[in-house]
Amino acid sequence: MQQTAPQFAIRVRDLVVGFGKQVVIDHLSLDVRRGEILGLVGASGGGKTVLMRTIIGLIQRRSGEIEVMGAPIGATQDRVTQSAAGKWGILFQQGALFSSLTVRQNIQFPLRENLVLSQTLMDEIAIAKLEMVGLLPEDGDKFPAQLSGGMTKRVALARALALDPAIVFLDEPTSGLDPIAAGDFDALIKTLQKTLGLTVFMVTHDLASLNTVCDRVAALADGKIVAIGPMRELLQSEHPWVRAYFHGKRSQMLQPKAS
Numbered sequence: 001m002q003q004t005a006p007q008f009a010i011r012v013r014d015l016v017v018g019f020g021k022q023v024v025i026d027h028l029s030l031d032v033r034r035g036e037i038l039g040l041v042g043a044s045g046g047g048k049t050v051l052m053r054t055i056i057g058l059i060q061r062r063s064g065e066i067e068v069m070g071a072p073i074g075a076t077q078d079r080v081t082q083s084a085a086g087k088w089g090i091l092f093q094q095g096a097l098f099s100s101l102t103v104r105q106n107i108q109f110p111l112r113e114n115l116v117l118s119q120t121l122m123d124e125i126a127i128a129k130l131e132m133v134g135l136l137p138e139d140g141d142k143f144p145a146q147l148s149g150g151m152t153k154r155v156a157l158a159r160a161l162a163l164d165p166a167i168v169f170l171d172e173p174t175s176g177l178d179p180i181a182a183g184d185f186d187a188l189i190k191t192l193q194k195t196l197g198l199t200v201f202m203v204t205h206d207l208a209s210l211n212t213v214c215d216r217v218a219a220l221a222d223g224k225i226v227a228i229g230p231m232r233e234l235l236q237s238e239h240p241w242v243r244a245y246f247h248g249k250r251s252q253m254l255q256p257k258a259s
């Protein structure tokens with residue numbers, strides 16, 4: 001692979017990932033530009049989560065190359081791969097907070113795992129991250145069971161931001177939220193992109209998110225990226241799956257962003 005141009009946060013080339021006889025990702029290539037919000041859509045079970053987990057080294061690939069912020073990601077789940085973890089933060093599909101830890105302790109978890117910091121500094125960082133995601137310092141004392149769905153997503157995002165990553169991976173961040181909370185969360189993502197210069201890789205089925213916050217949308221079908229570009233371009237795509245996805249009955253309410 002050529003020297004990575006600095007404008008790419010993630011480069012994937014000719015990636016193949018499978019389980020037994022099943023090939024999930026089939027010679028897929030994808031560039032994610034630094035500082036963009038990229039939305040990834042695809043059929044349920046089509047491999048979106050597998051792609052995301054392979055990029056961050058949690059799933060072993062069969063072949064292909066992956067670079068994150070210009071550095072290659074190892075082909076095996078080794079410690080070298082793990083040590084790259086400070087480059088990114090992850091918000092998993094279910095939020096996945098530790099139920100026995102307070103919000104503050106959840107946010108501090110990646111700090112404890114990766115750094116040696118005083119408790120005072122960690123408390124200050126936790127307050128700063130809570131503020132960043134629109135929560136109050138006193139929310140830090142709560143346990144996950146005491147949070148609403150929207151708050152849970154915000155805490156999970158605060159934890160993903162704990163190590164000041166360059167990239168955040170979000171797996172269906174607005175699923176389970178009402179449209180107002182989902183819209184608020186989208187606005188938060190956009191603000192963080194602008195203020196922190198974050199690159200956001202977002203798996204989502206949320207048409208409103210795709211339309212309002214994503215700079216580009218990539219469509220995954222048959223294990224490959226079959227279309228990529230701003231939403232208005234995706235809406236023009238002739239690919240059968242992309243057409244069915246964006247022009248099906250459930251998508252008819254979609255209002256394209258003005259170009």
Ligand SMILES: Nc1ncnc2c1ncn2[C@@H]1O[C@H](COP(=O)(O)OP(=O)(O)OP(=O)(O)O)[C@@H](O)[C@H]1O
Pocket residue numbers: 019024042043044045046047048049050051
């Ligand atoms: N660890 C694993 N072992 C075996 N098969 C797996 C594993 N992880 C994922 N798969 C399979 O890979 C395929 C893609 O799954 P994946 O979770 O990436 O889909 P997805 O596009 O994220 O779907 P959804 O939108 O429903 O979340 C599925 O057939 C799934 O069963």
